[in-house]
Amino acid sequence: MTKLALSDEILMEIEKPARYIGNEVNMVKKDLESVDIRYCMCFPDVYEIGMSHLGIQILYDMFNKREDTYCERVYSPWPDLDKIMREQDIPLFSLETQTPIKDFDFLGITLQYEMCYTNVLQILELGKIPVWAKDRTLDDPIVFGGGPCSYNPEPIAEFFDVFYIGEGETRYDEVFDVYKDMREKGATREDILHTISQIPGMYVPSMYLVTYKEDGTIASFEPKYDDVPRTIIKEIVLDFDSAPYPEKPLVPHMKVTQDRVTLEIMRGCIRGCRFCQAGMIYRPTRQKNVELLKKYAREMIANTGHEEISLSSLSSSDYECLKEFTYFLIDEISNNDVNISLPSLRIDAFSLDVMKKVQDVKKSSLTFAPEAGTQRLRDIINKGLTEEVILNGAMQAFQGGWNKVKFYFMLGLPFETEEDAEGIPKLCQTVAEAYYSIPKEERNGKVAITASASFFVPKPFTPFQWAPMLDPQTYRDRAHHVKDTFREQTNAKSMKFTYHETDVSALEGVLARGDRKLNQVIYDVYKSGAIFDAWTEWFDNEKWMAAFEKNDIDMNFYTTREREVTEILPWDFIDIGVSKKFLAEEWNRAKQGIVTPNCREKCSGCGAAKFGGGVCFEGKN
Amino acid sequence: MKVRIKYTKSGTMKYIGHLDVMRYFQKATKRAGLDIAYSKGFSPHQLMSFAAPLALGVTSEGEYFDAEFNTLVSSDEFVRRYNEQMVDGMAVNDVILLPDNAKNSMSIVAGSDYYVTILDRNSNTEDGCSDDENNLGYSERKTKLLSLVPHLLKKETIEVLRKTKKNEKVEDIKPGIFKLAVVEDKIYMFLATGSEYNLKPESVVEALCKEAGIEYNKFDYHVHRLETYMKNEAGELVSLLESGTRIE
Structure with a gap:
């Protein structure tokens, strides 16, 4: 039986010790003597979140099919354990063999949302791996980043050795082969990274130099060596049916988000x-x-x-x-x-039939994501859904016994006017009226409409990557106006409107379209004690504001500024x-x-x- | 058809809580391809009920749950198919068929017996620098505690502070102790378990510590349950396996 990295005393003291002991059903066991490459896969959030992620299960299965490779896992220690590990100087360990992550050849961190960035630094620091890539030696793992946020890796570029741009199924074999071969020949870390940078899809930030104009925008983005590619083409699986899929996925003991x-x-x-x-x-x-x-x-x-x-x-x-x-x-x-x-489906005869078969109609609700309140704005965002389609779907469902409707909207979309914002409650009112047009004896009590709005965050590689983002105050004012307009509707009592917090969205706006200047900000935020920023109970906006100020960085440069189409964007490479x-x-x-x-x-x-x-x-x- | 399953929970699985163990066996039963019965309705669940919940950190080789199956295989086959699905630390030991009128295990549990090991936590440190003073403390503590075991039962009352959700009160735990002995450097105890009267082995250790004038620290002891018992018609405590017969 594996000896655990944490003592009985610690495990009995912390919340949910099952997060740290491994031994799940379908966990892969290998003899460390028989493998050449040790890869530690990390989701930088708590176990229950990380274990629910499909991408890691795919790569875990794929890596472990290689006889010479053993892939293990690590997740972010919850703040209770984080504190103990710092006090008692316990190095962060993998779940499978309970060994320090510093002893691995690779540490691969998946980046699913911007607010996990401070947790990346937590993983590195608790793992006793130098936080800045430039300080690492051959004794440290090569730190890989991947996942959606690596499509603009610049704000965290200096913490990673390599970003894998694109879908993970295609190039790791090449990376492993190159690494194994070069290690056997005694190559330096610099040489290994240089060679990896020539494998398609691999972005090695240290091989590139960025210069800035006086206004803070990018002047140039150049590889340091001639044999390092100027552009990284994303990796993609074309033969989707032959792509590996985990037929024996890990089954956690504790209840996780996606069980x-x-x-x-x-x-x-x-x-x-x-x-x-x-x-x-x-x-x-x-x-x-x-x-x-x-x-x-x-x-x-x-x-x-x-x-x-x-x-x-x-x-x-x-x-x-x-x-x-x-x-x-x-x-x-x-x-x-x-x-x-x-999954959420377009509402039609087929989906209603299926819903009826697998859910309790009385408890389930219809979901629509019009994202914007008026047709004008829905055309601007290219959301094909029309009011007619919504009403038709809703009426069919109402006649089938449904009476709960959920709507998802965004506020702060480009070119949004007051009228577009007011369109949100108006659309809800129209749906309520449609419900009450059904004779009383044929409908199922009162209708219940829930509308929620999130704050639009412009993202790289979208047509809105050049768009300015609303400042938080304007967004809040708009959300309040929508709430007031809801109260004015005839069927206001059947409707509920909620909207998301603004501070986190504004930060996401900064990080999503950020550049390398933000690495120091993230480091400073982390050093001031921030972790688990994606969790409302741990998020502390003050820490972020202090770090921006310290580094003399204006958030508006990243958020509310409209970019010219000619501007060199941090992710253009x-x-x-x-x-x-x-x-x-x-x-x-x-x-x-x-x-x-x-x-x-x-x-x-x-x-x-x-x-x-x-x-x-x-x-x- | 109702079946009773006896299992072991040991090793690192002692950190898996009772609810998670229940979910673990639901999934294991499905993986084993056993024909378990489900309740009706929109969220059907397996018809399964567990005997006596085990506290986090305690290991056991005498755990039980009852389950309803549509079709049966032999006891040996049950054990084999379950054990193909177990992770390290979990094992199914035996399976019996219950008579139709059998009461479920949770309601009949009346006792459990345990081994309590006195741990030398300092010898486990990896840095190798053993603290002499503490090690000496360990063997003294052990000798003292073990020597007091025969005396404890001779007392008229054994009083400990018991904490409930609402308050604390001093209670005489003597009626809950059926047997108490020293076996090969370990403390053996047979205690009342169940809805009628439930005595935790930790309370007995606490009483021993109090007697010895030693401060009680739960991490100094490891508790291992050996078996879970019910009362038979003659009022004797017998294993929960006595309720039925093996399936041939």
Whole structure:
């Protein structure tokens, strides 16, 4: 039995010791003597969040299929343990073998949201790995970053040795082979990183030099050596059906956020909403073969014993075999002992039938994400959903017995006017009226409409990457105005409106489109005691404000400033397939309120076709 | 058909709480492909109930749960299929078929027996610098505690401070102690468990410490449950396995 890194006394004192002991069902065990490469995979948040992430399960399974490699895991110690580890000088350890993460060849950190950045520094510092990449030696692991936030890695570039740009399934074998070979030959760390920088998709920040203009924008971004690529093309899995998938995923002992089998049915999205980063960076859309999915569903339920199965994709209604696959799950998998957890679907006869079969109509609600209150603004953001579609869907559902509706909106979208904001309560009122147009005896009591608004954050690699963000006060005023307008509606009593906090959104705005100057800010925030910024109970805006001030950095430079299309953006060295020219055209069309058709209706020539697969070639072979 | 399953929880699994152990066995039962029965409705759950919850940090080789199955396999097959699905530290020891009118295990539990090991926590330090004073303290403490075991039961009352959710009160725990002895450097204790009267082994250790004039620290002792008992018709304490018969 593995000797634990933490003493009995510590484990009995802290919250949820199960977070730190490993030994989960399907955990991989290997003899350390028989492997050459040790990789520690990290999700920089608490265990329950990290264990719910599909990407890590995919890579964990894939790495461990290599005989010479042992992939283990580490998550952020919760503040109670963080304190004890600092007091007692206990180095951060992996779950599988309970050994210090400093002893690994690689530490791979997935970056799913900006507010985890201070947790990255916590992992490094508790792991006794130098926080700044420049201070590391051959005795330290090579620190990899990956995931959506690595599409603009600049704010954290100096803490990482390498960023893997794109989908993880494609290039790690090459990285491992190169590393193993060079270590055997006694290469220096610098040489190893230099060679890795020549592998497609690998961005080694230390191999590039950034200079700035007087106004703070980027003057130049150049590789330091001739053989280091100027542009990094994102990695993408083209043969989606042959891509590895974890058929024996880890099953945690404690209750985690996603305690279920997750099946990725499709990667990418055909829709092209102009605010959505995922819709651009995962282009082109690729679907998984439905027969393969059926096989995975059977095997994964058998291998995990999970009692729930869910589908993962950006827009499940666009998966072409959704009907066939959903009915298969209901008829052949659910079998009274597996719940089918439905993704949010376009409301139509099919989805209502499915919802009726797998949920209790009285308890479940309809979900719509119009994102904006008026058609004008929905056209600007290229959200295809119309009021007519919403009303039709809602009416069908109301007649089927539903009476709860959830709406998701954003506030602070580019070109948003007061009228657009007021459109949110008005749309809710229209839906309420539609409900009460049904004769009393045919409807199910009162309607309950919940609308929630989040603060729009412009993201890299979207047509809105040049857009100014509202300042928090204007956003708050707008949210209050919407709330007041809700009160004026005839059916105000049937509606509830909530909106998100602004401080965190403003910081996300800074970090999402930030540059290398922010590394020192993040370091200072961390040093002032910030961790778990993604958790309301631990987030402390004051610490961030103090660090901006100390470094003489104006948040507005990153948030409220409108960028010229000609400006060199910090992430311009990455090529996601979708061209900057296309994004600029989309930015222009947004200004004019012109809708762009989705990938299946008509190709708009975004550039992703150059990868040679996915929706761009559907029906063409 | 109702079945009773006896299992072991040891090693690092002692840090897994009771609710998580329940979820663990739900998933293990499904992975093992055993034909467990489900409740009806929109969120069906496995018909499974656990006997006596084990505190975090305690290990056991005498844990039980009852479960309803639609079809059965032999006891040996049950054990084999479960054990194919176990992680380190968990094992299924035996399976019996209960008569239709059997009461569920939780309601019949009347006693448990334990080994309590007195730990030398300083010898576990990895840096190798053993603290002489403390080590001496350990063996003295151990000798003293073990020597007091026979005396404790001779007392008319054994009073300890028991904490409930609402208040604290001094209580005589003697009626809850069925047996107390020293076995191979460990303290063996057989105590009342269950809804009628429940005595934790920690309370007995605390009483011993009080008797010895030693400050009680829960990390100095490891508790291991050996078996869980019920009363048979003659009023004797017998293993929960006595409720039924093995499936051939």
